[in-house]
Amino acid sequence: MRHNRIDPYTPDGGYYECLSCAYRESSEDRLTTCPACGADVRNLAVARE
Ligand SMILES: [Zn+2]
Incomplete structure (x- = not known):
């Protein structure tokens, strides 16, 4: 049995989610x-303090 694997994406660049339409995109660019x-997007890859 296997757990769901964590998405292999590594947050080197950024992973963004739109605050308005929930569009998501990973991008190396800011x-x-x-x-x-x-609309504004937020970076999901930023670690929170
Ligand atoms: Zn949007």
Whole structure:
């Protein structure tokens, strides 16, 4: 039996989620606005203190 594997994506760049339309994209570049709707995105890969 296997547990679900954690997504192998490594947060070297960034993983972003749009605050408006929930569009998600991983990008090596810093993303500040959603490419789909232009709203603000947040970086999901940033570790929280
Ligand atoms: Zn969006």
